[in-house]
Amino acid sequence: AQSVTQLGSHVSVSEGALVLLRCNYSSSVPPYLFWYVQYPNQGLQLLLKYTSAATLVKGINGFEAEFKKSETSFHLTKPSAHMSDAAEYFCAVSDFGGAQKLVFGQGTRLTINP
Amino acid sequence: DTGVSQNPRHKITKRGQNVTFRCDPISEHNRLYWYRQTLGQGPEFLTYFQNEAQLEKSRLLSDRFSAERPKGSFSTLEIQRTEQGDSAMYLCASSLLSSAGRKAEAFFGQGTRLTVV
Numbered sequence: 001a002q003s004v005t006q007l008g009s010h011v012s013v014s015e016g017a018l019v020l021l022r023c024n025y026s027s028s029v030p031p032y033l034f035w036y037v038q039y040p041n042q043g044l045q046l047l048l049k050y051t052s053a054a055t056l057v058k059g060i061n062g063f064e065a066e067f068k069k070s071e072t073s074f075h076l077t078k079p080s081a082h083m084s085d086a087a088e089y090f091c092a093v094s095d096f097g098g099a100q101k102l103v104f105g106q107g108t109r110l111t112i113n114p
Numbered sequence: 115d116t117g118v119s120q121n122p123r124h125k126i127t128k129r130g131q132n133v134t135f136r137c138d139p140i141s142e143h144n145r146l147y148w149y150r151q152t153l154g155q156g157p158e159f160l161t162y163f164q165n166e167a168q169l170e171k172s173r174l175l176s177d178r179f180s181a182e183r184p185k186g187s188f189s190t191l192e193i194q195r196t197e198q199g200d201s202a203m204y205l206c207a208s209s210l211l212s213s214a215g216r217k218a219e220a221f222f223g224q225g226t227r228l229t230v231v
Contacts, residue, residue, distance in 0.1 A: 004156075028136075031218070034219065036222075041224075041225075041227065042224055042225070043118070043120075043205055043222040043223050043224040043225050044157070044205065044207075044222040046219055046220075046221070049219055061170065090156050090157070092156075095183075096175070100145065100162075100209060101147060101159045102147075102149075102157070102159065103159070103171070104156030104157050104158070105156050106153070106154070106155055106156050107154075107156050112170060
């Protein structure tokens, strides 16, 4: 079975500050990992994905994440927060071997302070 | 193609009524997924189709729920005898499994928000 734990249901940073959203996963098979962003009353938009190639993955809107197998982590970072980054962020894991279904964490709400 | 489309965007229904939601995936995508997202939670997998075949159903999908994808294109999710606990956002996603077995990421629709009163 696969699972995802997102540490911190709510993160608040100042505009221009570093954004760090934490995600730890559990998987009995090599995982495929994703970060999605969700704006209010909207669907999910893919930010980036790890599919066993490079461990440092760059995504859209200046976000990146690093896969660390030894720590079973896939934390999301952005060097400088922008007001438009305020949203809900979800980390997800998939085995990609069969159904390709996603198992999501509970989400982290990111607030940007001016 | 404008992406995954879901209708309606919002639905308010009385407890005990039946509701049906529609999802139109990206046209060339052969896989289609339904997820449910309750307030403050991440989405949870309900079921998925490959073409018209429903290949997996979560235990979350009680016998009041039924999903179809009759011609391998659009899909419908019906909830019979709705209960207040069914209030949630219902998300549809689609992806492409190529003939070579290559898998691509899922693209999500904007969801249908169901409120049962």
